[in-house]
Amino acid sequence: xxxLFGQLLVGLINGSFYALLSLGLAIIFGxxxxxxxxxxxxxxxxxxxxxxxxxxxxxxxxxxxxxxPLAVGLLGAVIERTMLRRLYALDHLYGLLLTFxxxxxxxxxFHHQFGNSGNGYPxxxxxxxxxxxxxxxxxxxxxxxxxxxxAVCILxxxxxxxxxxxxxxxxxxxxxxxxxAFGVNVPMMLTLTYGFGVALAGFAGVMAAPIYxxxxxxxxxxxxxxxxxxxxxxxxxxxGSIVTGLGLxxxxxxxxxxxxxxxxxxxxxxxxxxxxxxxxxxxxxQR
Amino acid sequence: MNRILRISLAxxxxxxxxxxxxxxxxxxxxxxxxxxxxxxxxxxxxxxAGSVLAVKMAVDDFGGKVAGKPIExxxxxxxNKADIASNTxxxxxxxxxxxxxxxxxxxxxAMAVMPVAAEKKRITLLxxxxxxxxxxxxxxxxxxxxxxxxxxxxxxxxxxxxNAGGKTWFFVTADYVFGKSLEDDTAAVVKAAGGKVLGSVxxxxxxxxxxxxLLQAQASGAQVIGMANAGADTINTIKQAKEFGITPKQTxxxxxxxxxxxxxLGLDIAKGMYLTTAFYWDLDDQTRAWAKRFQNHPDNKKKxxxxxxxxxxxxxxxxxxxxxxxxxxxxxxxxxAKMKATPxxxxxxxxxxxxxxGLHRHDMYLAxxxxxxxxxxxxxYYKIVxxxxxxxxxxxxxxxxxxxxxxx
Numbered sequence: 001x002x003x004l005f006g007q008l009l010v011g012l013i014n015g016s017f018y019a020l021l022s023l024g025l026a027i028i029f030g031x032x033x034x035x036x037x038x039x040x041x042x043x044x045x046x047x048x049x050x051x052x053x054x055x056x057x058x059x060x061x062x063x064x065x066x067x068x069p070l071a072v073g074l075l076g077a078v079i080e081r082t083m084l085r086r087l088y089a090l091d092h093l094y095g096l097l098l099t100f101x102x103x104x105x106x107x108x109x110f111h112h113q114f115g116n117s118g119n120g121y122p123x124x125x126x127x128x129x130x131x132x133x134x135x136x137x138x139x140x141x142x143x144x145x146x147x148x149x150x151a152v153c154i155l156x157x158x159x160x161x162x163x164x165x166x167x168x169x170x171x172x173x174x175x176x177x178x179x180x181a182f183g184v185n186v187p188m189m190l191t192l193t194y195g196f197g198v199a200l201a202g203f204a205g206v207m208a209a210p211i212y213x214x215x216x217x218x219x220x221x222x223x224x225x226x227x228x229x230x231x232x233x234x235x236x237x238x239x240g241s242i243v244t245g246l247g248l249x250x251x252x253x254x255x256x257x258x259x260x261x262x263x264x265x266x267x268x269x270x271x272x273x274x275x276x277x278x279x280x281x282x283x284x285x286q287r
Numbered sequence: 288m289n290r291i292l293r294i295s296l297a298x299x300x301x302x303x304x305x306x307x308x309x310x311x312x313x314x315x316x317x318x319x320x321x322x323x324x325x326x327x328x329x330x331x332x333x334x335x336a337g338s339v340l341a342v343k344m345a346v347d348d349f350g351g352k353v354a355g356k357p358i359e360x361x362x363x364x365x366x367n368k369a370d371i372a373s374n375t376x377x378x379x380x381x382x383x384x385x386x387x388x389x390x391x392x393x394x395x396x397a398m399a400v401m402p403v404a405a406e407k408k409r410i411t412l413l414x415x416x417x418x419x420x421x422x423x424x425x426x427x428x429x430x431x432x433x434x435x436x437x438x439x440x441x442x443x444x445x446x447x448x449x450n451a452g453g454k455t456w457f458f459v460t461a462d463y464v465f466g467k468s469l470e471d472d473t474a475a476v477v478k479a480a481g482g483k484v485l486g487s488v489x490x491x492x493x494x495x496x497x498x499x500x501l502l503q504a505q506a507s508g509a510q511v512i513g514m515a516n517a518g519a520d521t522i523n524t525i526k527q528a529k530e531f532g533i534t535p536k537q538t539x540x541x542x543x544x545x546x547x548x549x550x551x552l553g554l555d556i557a558k559g560m561y562l563t564t565a566f567y568w569d570l571d572d573q574t575r576a577w578a579k580r581f582q583n584h585p586d587n588k589k590k591x592x593x594x595x596x597x598x599x600x601x602x603x604x605x606x607x608x609x610x611x612x613x614x615x616x617x618x619x620x621x622x623x624a625k626m627k628a629t630p631x632x633x634x635x636x637x638x639x640x641x642x643x644x645g646l647h648r649h650d651m652y653l654a655x656x657x658x659x660x661x662x663x664x665x666x667x668y669y670k671i672v673x674x675x676x677x678x679x680x681x682x683x684x685x686x687x688x689x690x691x692x693x694x695x
Contacts, residue, residue: 117519119551260490
């Protein structure tokens with residue numbers, strides 16, 4: 001029983017990463033209709049920016065937490081302005097192909113520069129150590145990850161679903177021409193949306209840097225699961241991706257305890273089942 | 288009529304003059320070495336471009352020529368896929384005049400290429416793959432397994448750690464052939480040395496989160512956690528073991544750890560870990576001299592020290608070229624016979640012997656990763672705990688049960 005609690009907690013930690021990453025994907029898909037395959041690569045970029053900042057410029061973790069998502073968001077804005085924008089009128093497939101190509105290029109560049117084994121990023125001093133919960137040892141940093149991820153998720157959900165800015169965004173996807181007639185700069189808004197979505201990926205990257213080795217492959221190891229999370233939650237459903245992310249983390253944690261060899265497949269089994277019963281996903285609306 | 292006769296005569300003469308492949312001492316007037324390795328995947332830091340560099344250094348040091356003919360090096364990325372590896376090798380042997388294929392890090396690719404090479408009578412020199420069966424039931428006549436195998440890794444770390452007092456073990460194992468065979472080999476050694484295996488957990492390859500598995504290892508209460516995985520999986524296991532406060536209470540035993548992994552982790556995280564290695568750059572003057580040449584080579588952009596895979600490859604290729612020089616041909620049969628008959632004496636192996644099964648038996652080393660305070664200069668990572676003599680480090684010819692060796 002004690003072991004089970006430990007596994008569930010670990011599952012929750014992983015789930016908060018899934019939630020953070022799938023949230024960005026869901027925002028981008030929901031508002032821009034783009035399947036952003038570059039999400040994993042930008043998550044990795046976020047981690048690398050933090051690592052390079054520390055290594056070459058001495059920028060500490062706390063500053064990186066702000067600067068790295070900013071840098072990744074800026075990169076995203078450039079990508080949207082110069083490339084992605086031209087594809088909005090075309091089929092989803094073109095956006096997917098473009099972002100997939102970008103993933104290969106970004107990962108290739110980092111691989112060429114830094115090799116494959118990656119680099120370690122130290123846990124910030126304030127968050128080192130941990131506490132014994134009786135049933136397991138909880139590193140302080142992991143607790144921090146859970147709290148911050150959930151806070152960021154809720155904040156993003158609130159901004160999009162409950163504020164005026166969010167209302168503009170949602171209106172912009174429903175009827176961009178009408179919104180533009182009201183004097184709202186829609187193209188600028190779309191750029192900012194994509195920038196914000198990938199900045200979330202960059203943020204997750206900084207959060208992940210002290211836990212996983214900062215390596216070029218870190219994004220591609222995770223991205224497939226994250227896509228499954230988005231599909232299960234319902235493509236584009238922001239609330240769905242948060243809940244599903246956390247839930248799947250728990251299910252995966254449980255599987256690792258009960259039958260470890262299935263841990264990497266259980267998410268996809270659930271995805272297949274959900275698609276059979278509810279093709280639009282658990283929280284999705286049929287378009 | 289006259290013209291046709293003339294043409295056919297000319298054709299006949301041409302046929303008679305064109306020598307058959309076997310009749311030429313050096314086929315196609317070139318000795319061609321193909322480096323088939325992982326250029327971009329999990330193993331690219333421990334083999335990859337560094338392996339190609341090691342082979343080029345071996346050729347340059349040999350003078351670029353053997354038996355009066357030039358030596359050429361080509362390379363390809365096998366992408367860790369068996370079918371790509373065997374297709375590339377087939378093309379090399381059929382169309383590109385490759386005489387010897389080397390490296391093949393990743394057992395799956397090695398075992399896909401070996402039968403192709405045997406069929407075409409070309410030599411394979413393996414540095415990097417680990418599966419023991421390569422020179423066991425899957426052995427081929429033209430193959431040499433040069434640097435290490437699972438048996439040697441398991442035996443070195445397993446027995447020595449038990450002798451040092453680590454009696455109870457728990458395994459964190461990668462869920463594929465290599466991981467399972469490494470776990471089985473090590474568990475057998477641990478039991479034989481008087482230790483006990485309390486349990487194991489199998490994780491999918493390339494999992495990034497190991498905390499669940501580590502919690503299970505922690506709950507088992509074992510003194511030693513044996514990591515039967517490799518590359519990024521091992522790195523993340525070690526990192527997270529420290530995070531969850533598992534080390535230093537429980538000791539980690541790396542069953543396949545390379546100096547590139549330790550470099551990437553940093554000593555603070557890796558310190559105290561036991562591992563078995565075929566080569567360490569800072570063993571003596573000879574190893575230092577060679578390793579520094581490797582490190583400072585203009586092609587070595589990251590200025591990394593060589594791994595055991597890369598050092599072994601240099602030694603293997605040099606041994607091959609010496610054999611070609613001695614017998615004056617690059618035909619597979621005499622060269623492989625000469626290689627097996629000649630002991631290896633260089634910076635990598637002292638008195639190494641290649642058995643009839645193709646396994647190169649040489650000394651191995653049990654090492655412990657230094658604490659940051661004990662590391663005096665860059666790359667000063669290992670304390671060599673013990674030299675494991677060749678006879679103990681590798682399985683005997685009888686134990687390997689290679690059908691080729693049994694017949695003799």
